[in-house]
Amino acid sequence: xxxxxxxxxxxxxxxxNVACILFLKGCNFRCPYCQNSELIDRNxxxxxxxxxxxxxxLKKRQGVLEGVVITGGEPTVTKExxxxxxxxxxxxxxxxxxxxxxxxxxxxELLDKKYIDYVAMDIKNVKSKYFETAGLSKKGSEQLxxxxxxxxxxxxxxxxxxxxxxxxxxxYHTIDDLExxxxxxxxxxxxxxxxxxxxxYVLDHKLEAFSEEELKEINNxxxxxxxxTQVRGL
Ligand code: SF4
Numbered sequence: 001x002x003x004x005x006x007x008x009x010x011x012x013x014x015x016x017n018v019a020c021i022l023f024l025k026g027c028n029f030r031c032p033y034c035q036n037s038e039l040i041d042r043n044x045x046x047x048x049x050x051x052x053x054x055x056x057x058l059k060k061r062q063g064v065l066e067g068v069v070i071t072g073g074e075p076t077v078t079k080e081x082x083x084x085x086x087x088x089x090x091x092x093x094x095x096x097x098x099x100x101x102x103x104x105x106x107x108x109e110l111l112d113k114k115y116i117d118y119v120a121m122d123i124k125n126v127k128s129k130y131f132e133t134a135g136l137s138k139k140g141s142e143q144l145x146x147x148x149x150x151x152x153x154x155x156x157x158x159x160x161x162x163x164x165x166x167x168x169x170x171x172y173h174t175i176d177d178l179e180x181x182x183x184x185x186x187x188x189x190x191x192x193x194x195x196x197x198x199x200x201y202v203l204d205h206k207l208e209a210f211s212e213e214e215l216k217e218i219n220n221x222x223x224x225x226x227x228x229t230q231v232r233g234l
Contacts, residue, residue, distance in 0.1 A: 001080045014096040017067035027074040030135030032204035039073040067094040076103035085115045101151035119162040126180045169196035170208040182226040191229045
């Protein structure tokens with residue numbers, strides 16, 4: 001397990017909780033718009049934090065922070081994730097997991113053991129564009145798509161608070177795509193869209209964000225049919 005970062009405070013990432021964020025290294029996707037691309041490759045471990053340091057910090061924040069967000073990278077590629085979460089819970093923190101949904105077995109285990117309180121699952125795109133949006137070649141990746149569909153079902157059937165979310169950009173997403181994703185997850189589900197933002201970490205600087213006008217149009221069109229869908233930041 002490589003803990004690559006600790007953000008000591010967030011008021012926005014874990015709904016209803018004052019929390020910190022742990023960043024685990026390693027991801028099975030290579031999304032061209034990834035804001036944490038330095039966390040994708042697990043072999044480059046020049047800059048990591050000892051687990052003991054993290055737990056020293058958490059012990060000092062007991063009673064101050066309510067929750068811990070575990071993100072990445074993709075946290076579920078870390079096989080020790082369930083034990084890590086159990087140790088965090090044993091200190092009295094609530095846990096939010098950010099995931100790309102490719103490990104339904106681990107997701108189910110975490111839910112069955114009641115180790116997590118909130119899940120935010122990425123839906124990268126419609127099935128036909130999933131691999132290019134996640135930076136993967138289709139060959140050999142079909143199982144991942146099946147896994148993502150299983151994770152959607154697991155979350156929908158769970159009684160754990162959760163949301164689905166998509167980072168959108170002009171290069172990959174049309175309004176029809178977003179409607180199709182809405183249908184896939186179900187209109188009763190909480191679904192957030194977040195606009196692409198360029199940064200030094202993004203792998204493809206030719207990607208293009210939507211303008212504010214375009215975002216408003218997307219938001220209004222989708223809300224007519226899918227009232228639980230929201231563009232973040234509008
Ligand atoms: S799944 Fe998340 S961490 Fe992994 S490459 Fe995509 S955006 Fe980055």
